[in-house]
Amino acid sequence: MDGVVSTQVGYTGGRTPNPIYRDVCSGRTGHAEAVEVEFDPDRISYEKLVEVFFAGHDPTGRGRKGVDDDSQYRSAIFYHGEEQNRSALAVKEKIGKSGRLRSPIATQIVPAATFYRAEEYHQQYYEKSGISGCPVR
Numbered sequence: 704m705d706g707v708v709s710t711q712v713g714y715t716g717g718r719t720p721n722p723i724y725r726d727v728c729s730g731r732t733g734h735a736e737a738v739e740v741e742f743d744p745d746r747i748s749y750e751k752l753v754e755v756f757f758a759g760h761d762p763t764g765r766g767r768k769g770v771d772d773d774s775q776y777r778s779a780i781f782y783h784g785e786e787q788n789r790s791a792l793a794v795k796e797k798i799g800k801s802g803r804l805r806s807p808i809a810t811q812i813v814p815a816a817t818f819y820r821a822e823e824y825h826q827q828y829y830e831k832s833g834i835s836g837c838p839v840r
Contacts, residue, residue, distance in 0.1 A: 704755065706747025711739050712828070713820045715781055722819055727775045736775050739818050749787055753780065753794040762798070763806035781815040788812065 714722050717734030727734045742752060762778050782788045791812045799808050820826075829835070 704747060704752075706743050706745075707752075708741040708743055710741070711820055712825050713737055713739060713818050714775075715739075715816050715818045716779060716813065717816075720817075720819075724822055724825065730775065732775075734775060734819070735777050735779050736821075737779070737781065737818065748790075750790045750794055753791050754798075756780065757794065757798050757808075757810070762795075762808045762810040763804055764809060778810040780810060780812045781818075782812060783815050788814075 713736075714727050714732070714734035715737045717727075717732040719726060719732035719734065722732045722734050726732050727736065740752060742749070760778065764778065780791045782791055795808055795810060795812060798804070824831070
């Protein structure tokens, strides 16, 4: 997207320092698989990034492994500062009231914790695997 400077995948929101993929998949670290997005606020707003985040997945699901809120696949926004928190909450509320979704939004909006970069084979995974990627609605 125009305004996105860089992205990297990794793990955050858990209690285990320096996790690796195998650890996170165990479900015992508390970490979520996440994407860290560096962006230029003069070219794209944080609010727009949050809107794209909500459009790119089902925010009503609690993870691919059932209803466990501690799943590494949980839907979460890890914000930096109160301005981002307010923006994320406002977008979540707007989407929740829009009538587009059949269930309540399960996305967590929580303060950012330490971000641990995932192993290199996870970076740009779709490109490396020849997969076209997920469509953003």
